[in-house]
Amino acid sequence: MTPNASKRSGTIMRGIGVSPGVAIGPVMLLQPETVSVFDRPIEDKAVSSEIARFEEALIATRHQIREIQHTLRGQTHSHDASIFDAHLMVLDDRTFIDEIISGVRERKRNIEFVVQEGTEKYANVLAAVDDDYLRERVADVRDVGKRIIHNLLGRETDKRMELDKPHLVVARDLAPSETACLAGEQILGLATDLGSPTSHTAVMARALSIPAVVGLRKISTTVSVGDDILIDGNKGVLILNPTEEQLQTYDELAEARRSIEVSLKRLREERAVTQDGHVIMLSANIESEVEIPAVLEGGAQGVGLLRSEFMHLGQNRMLDEEEQASMYRRMAEALMPEPLIIRTLDIGGDKCFFDVQPFQEENPFLGLRSIRLCLRYPDYFRQQLRAILRASVVGNIRLMYPMICGLAELEQADTYLDEAKRELDAEGRDYDRSLQRGVMVEVPSAALIAPALAPKVDFFSIGTNDLIQYTLAVDRGNERVAYLYEPTHPAVLQLIRMTVDAAHANGIWAGVCGEMAAEPLMTPLLLGLGVDELSVNPRAVPLVKDAVRALTHDDTKVLAADALGGLSIKDIRARSRGLIESVAPELSDWLA
Ligand code: PEP
Numbered sequence: 001m002t003p004n005a006s007k008r009s010g011t012i013m014r015g016i017g018v019s020p021g022v023a024i025g026p027v028m029l030l031q032p033e034t035v036s037v038f039d040r041p042i043e044d045k046a047v048s049s050e051i052a053r054f055e056e057a058l059i060a061t062r063h064q065i066r067e068i069q070h071t072l073r074g075q076t077h078s079h080d081a082s083i084f085d086a087h088l089m090v091l092d093d094r095t096f097i098d099e100i101i102s103g104v105r106e107r108k109r110n111i112e113f114v115v116q117e118g119t120e121k122y123a124n125v126l127a128a129v130d131d132d133y134l135r136e137r138v139a140d141v142r143d144v145g146k147r148i149i150h151n152l153l154g155r156e157t158d159k160r161m162e163l164d165k166p167h168l169v170v171a172r173d174l175a176p177s178e179t180a181c182l183a184g185e186q187i188l189g190l191a192t193d194l195g196s197p198t199s200h201t202a203v204m205a206r207a208l209s210i211p212a213v214v215g216l217r218k219i220s221t222t223v224s225v226g227d228d229i230l231i232d233g234n235k236g237v238l239i240l241n242p243t244e245e246q247l248q249t250y251d252e253l254a255e256a257r258r259s260i261e262v263s264l265k266r267l268r269e270e271r272a273v274t275q276d277g278h279v280i281m282l283s284a285n286i287e288s289e290v291e292i293p294a295v296l297e298g299g300a301q302g303v304g305l306l307r308s309e310f311m312h313l314g315q316n317r318m319l320d321e322e323e324q325a326s327m328y329r330r331m332a333e334a335l336m337p338e339p340l341i342i343r344t345l346d347i348g349g350d351k352c353f354f355d356v357q358p359f360q361e362e363n364p365f366l367g368l369r370s371i372r373l374c375l376r377y378p379d380y381f382r383q384q385l386r387a388i389l390r391a392s393v394v395g396n397i398r399l400m401y402p403m404i405c406g407l408a409e410l411e412q413a414d415t416y417l418d419e420a421k422r423e424l425d426a427e428g429r430d431y432d433r434s435l436q437r438g439v440m441v442e443v444p445s446a447a448l449i450a451p452a453l454a455p456k457v458d459f460f461s462i463g464t465n466d467l468i469q470y471t472l473a474v475d476r477g478n479e480r481v482a483y484l485y486e487p488t489h490p491a492v493l494q495l496i497r498m499t500v501d502a503a504h505a506n507g508i509w510a511g512v513c514g515e516m517a518a519e520p521l522m523t524p525l526l527l528g529l530g531v532d533e534l535s536v537n538p539r540a541v542p543l544v545k546d547a548v549r550a551l552t553h554d555d556t557k558v559l560a561a562d563a564l565g566g567l568s569i570k571d572i573r574a575r576s577r578g579l580i581e582s583v584a585p586e587l588s589d590w591l592a
């Protein structure tokens with residue numbers, strides 16, 4: 001036990017778990033590196049040499065960033081390496097560079113000061129934008145600005161942290177290049193004051209497979225060197241100087257989780273079939289091509305939801321038709337013969353992308369998002385449809401429109417699809433002439449008119465993340481109303497049932513691709529409601545498969561009928577938990 005262990009022993013703090021797993025160890029406190037930059041006037045004749053120093057520093061900075069990318073690629077963290085593309089874009093931003101050069105010329109101040117001022121100005125503009133994605137770029141801008149100043153001052157950069165023993169890194173926030181320098185075996189996990197699931201710390205931690213908890217608010221000022229901490233990246237919990245009892249509980253928990261996950265690997269080649277022979281299609285949700293190996297390793301039957309907008313967001317630019325077509329094609333070939341369901345662009349709401357949606361709205365979740373945006377400004381949509389069609393020659397691609405609210409939207413979207421087919425015909429390019437296309441049911445109106453939609457499509461995929469938010473009027477990202485966000489609410493269950501019934505009456509299948517599908521606690525209910533497909537994150541595939549294989553369809557039908565017949569939410573959850581625990585006790589730790 002450490003010298004600090006007696007004070008605040010066992011204090012539990014809650015944040016956001018962004019990378020799963022448990023880590024225990026001593027704290028390494030990463031203080032923000034400060035550089036003192038003085039404001040001093042310069043003479044007229046020094047202006048050109050200050051600008052020349054700036055240009056040299058830009059070259060050195062670009063070189064260092066490329067080096068980091070190169071190192072990461074060599075370590076097979078190729079996805080992390082692309083994060084630094086955003087840094088390179090800052091370095092190539094003409095407005096940023098010109099503003100600094102004219103700052104030196106007009107105001108005759110030293111270059112370090114003008115760079116620091118210019119960086120802050122740039123960062124503040126981004127920070128004020130009501131867009132999570134752009135706000136995340138603030139860290140990139142500051143990181144680049146700091147690096148340029150270091151180079152101007154001739155300071156050493158990218159000192160790799162040499163640790164004699166494994167530590168858990170605690171920081172207010174981590175810049176991407178700091179996280180890259182941390183990569184290595186001595187880093188057990190990360191805990192930060194700031195951050196969100198889309199922050200760089202989260203992205204990098206997941207890619208490096210180290211547990212991480214972000215959004216802990218004051219952790220960097222609460223812990224001191226000499227403290228031990230424990231983080232649980234599944235539950236978003238941090239324990240300061242854990243007691244012997246807590247350590248033992250977590251040791252057992254971590255060991256149990258690990259051994260269950262290992263033993264579930266045996267299910268990789270098995271199908272998701274219930275004890276009484278009812279077959280469920282179990283596929284994976286992914287955001288990019290790098291996740292394809294995880295889909296195959298996890299034993300999913302292809303991809304039930306490719307959130308295609310993330311491929312553009314991840315690159316910080318819109319990919320063109322050619323790039324998209326070859327990416328879709330590579331993914332489809334890797335998954336063959338299992339399907340790749342590509343959801344067309346779903347931008348808006350909390351996924352903002354300035355290039356596509358150059359405006360702000362009061363209520364973005366109720367605004368011009370998703371298919372509405374694509375139909376209003378169809379350029380990118382047309383490009384994507386052509387790319388999907390071109391890649392569809394592989395034979396296992398399916399297309400899915402998000403956020404469909406009514407028949408007219410489906411018809412309009414199909415008009416663009418037909419137009420793209422005609423263009424390809426005229427160009428003599430081939431595509432899958434029986435390409436299946438479906439709609440996501442994620443708005444109550446779509447569920448209510450499911451009998452009218454079903455004859456016009458090949459499948460339904462129920463997006464419960466949005467369906468719950470729109471049915472219960474609960475913003476899915478607002479922690480103040482999170483207690484009202486309830487997948488087992490009878491209204492949600494009714495809408496799922498209506499969608500499934502309409503699908504079956506018309507001979508098509510209905511799946512669920514919202515987070516609800518990834519919770520083993522919900523498996524009995526969804527099976528009982530007649531859902532044919534579950535699409536979940538690759539890590540959850542073995543858990544959900546285990547649940548499906550342990551249940552009997554008849555038992556789940558009884559549960560679903562009772563749930564629709566007026567059971568309280570509390571009772572629905574208790575009955576579902578009881579059912580799963582009786583047939584698959586190994587899953588009890590995953591039954592939130
Ligand atoms: C959903 O809404 O359930 C869904 C899968 O889409 P997203 O989470 O990307 O909005």
Ligand code: MG
Nearest residue numbers: 442463465466
């Ligand atoms: Mg959605």
